[in-house]
Amino acid sequence: MRDLSGRLDLCCINTATLGHRETIERIAERVARAGFGFVTPWRREIDEAHPQRAAAAIRAAGLKLGGYCRTTYFSADDAAGRRAAIDDNRRAIEVAAELGAPLLVAVVGGLSPHSTDLRGDRQAILDGIAALRPTLRACGVTLALEPLHPFYAADRSLLNTLAQAVDWCEALDDGGPRCIGIALDAYHVWWDPALDASIARAAPHLAAFHVCDWRRETRDPLLDRAMMGDGVIDLRGLRAAVEATGFSGPVEVEIFSRDDWWHRDPDEVLATCAERLQRCC
């Protein structure tokens, strides 16, 4: 397991942590000044018609890209909607490549708006992901499937456990160069009794590792993520298990915190992330 003391160059700030309040140029400058080595921007911060500008600003700050967030939901009520989602996700892959991001995070979508067909919607999502393989390979980008806590199954993701993500990676393996992996987010998987066994199975697929904390009495499962050390997740134990598989990517902080961290001074947030990464993760 890597020692993160004095090694913020191994750590990444997902820009959601800062609440999407500033331009990517300003964010990159702050993140670099705080000592971090990586940044993962969201699509809303990037002018996708001219991603070179953001890419240049991130490079100029001395940062590398951890990844790019994130896909449009693959689930939709009809074929036209599913095709539109695939097209939009193709564009996101191209932009990820233009930014120099190694991966695009995939939040796959929950049930289609008017559907209760869990199995059918899961299959439609798998088909949508499969359709992206040629673009992923042409662009040299990995699609990092992020399993979300089952709380989100209806509205955000029918991919809900790490074991299921491994199953999907295996189902999507067509024998060609690997282009689909897994983003493991502590917030979504910490509770899973099968986690240790699933991490071992996930070893060849792990592409990203996200940290924050789960408040013992969460006030909102979407927007009340806690700072590392302020909740119940054994983050150090989890990172040890992840890195025991050979994972050597950045440790990425991703905190959605509508009522707390998003109101604080961005430099205070970054300094706290830095201290907690080294002490708690």
Ligand code: ZN
């Ligand atoms: Zn995440």
